[in-house]
Amino acid sequence: MVVEARVSLEKLFNLIDHLDDGVFVIENGCVVYGSEVLLDLLGYSEEEALGQPFERFIAERSRPMVVENYRARLAGENPPKEYEFYLLTKDNQNIIVRINVGVYKDEQGNLSSIGSVKDLRASKKTMKDLARSKNDIESILNNMPDVFYRTDIQGIVTLMSPSVKDVLDFTPEEMIGKPLSDFYCTPSDRERILKALEDGQGKAAQVEACLKNKDGTGRWILTNAYMRMNETGEPVGVEGIARDITERKDMEDKLLRYARYDDLTQIYNRRIFYNEAEKQMDIAHRYHRPAAVLMMDLDHFKNVNDHYGHHTGDEVLKNFSSICQQAKRHTDVIGRTGGEEFAIFMPETDLDDAVRLAERIGEHTRKAMVHVDGNDIHYTVSIGVAVLKPGVTKIDDFLSSADKALYQAKEAGRDCVKVFE
DSSP: OOSSSOOOHHHHHHHHTTOBSEEEEEETTEEEEEOHHHHHHHTOOHHHHTTSBGGGGBOTTTHHHHHHHHHHHHTTOOOOSEEEEEEEOTTSOEEEEEEEEEEEEOTTOOEEEEEEEEETTSTTOOBOOOOSSHHHHHHHHHHOSSEEEEEETTOBEEEEOTTHHHHHSOOHHHHTTSBGGGGBSSHHHHHHHHHHHHHTTSEEEEEEEEEEOTTSOEEEEEEEEEEEEOTTSOEEEEEEEEEEOHHHHHHHHHHHHHHHBOTTTOSBOHHHHHHHHHHHHHHHHHTTOOEEEEEEEETTHHHHHHHHOHHHHHHHHHHHHHHHHHHSOTTOEEEEOSSSEEEEEEETOOHHHHHHHHHHHHHHHHHOOEEETTEEEOOOEEEEEEEOOTTOOSHHHHHHHHHHHHHHHHHTTSSSEEEOO
């Protein structure tokens, strides 16, 4: 049961009125309940939809997948509870939606599928109408995978749906009576929601925040909330619905890292290095400050790959990246600009300091030894140095100067440092 002493029907409808996702209940393969939002989305009246097989409302392209998930769920298996598919409307439109579904078992052992669908054509929609009776609402609150919550005006939790156990591993009893602020990972997560409520004049839509799991780890949620008012229009608390989006956030973080960093060496890739170096060069010009750049290329690296294999070559690249990161200052920008080519942009650096850093990197590289598969690999690096001149306004031209010095270092026999003149 929902953990709160007898929530009134009026208050529950007040909650439902502020939620915009379509809600359904399916028994024995037929639709026995559909919220107004869902029926409006499909284009059917309540009389037309209730009692009909749910497959009727699934687009042909999605029907096999949805039916298979439905049957597997009733059989006690664990198919995805949240996924995307296409609904079929009365006028034969295909509408892409995201479903979030669970299974409800009544006292007689009968199984029902209860869930919500979000119209993905409009990203701002949340649940609006969940049910028309107290029993329907309580069943949905108990069995929906999303989390329903309520706080009083002081931020103390007064209601928490059982689904919070699946998201945060806390039971509702462990959260009710405590400040909701205790469960945010950082104060800024709570402030983000409060600001959204303020900016939205009492409504916050699609706000992301990080909450503490019971084991201390963070779980990301997407919440829609609104400020509850009493009969006289005074605020008495906040309530809303939250969805676990941790997997999506983890994937976004991974994709962002892949887009910025070289997967092997964990330093900036070529594109991001050029972008960051260009920003630093613009700052140097604006404030008339010195800057320098190193272009570095591992000597005879092809021989390492040919003789020992690419796995060994990868270990050499990672070793050199580590040498550079330990030698540079925290303000320096480092990137892998090619297969065995690296670069360091150094703000606030004159020629003498740049040459010293280059020579230090060369010395550490010369002394380095990479142990791979019983082999001790020694290698060296050639380095070109250039300092920023007033007339050099493009990052490509600046790096090209250092690249020319690098070519001179290779022509001079490699394993040395040359300065662009």
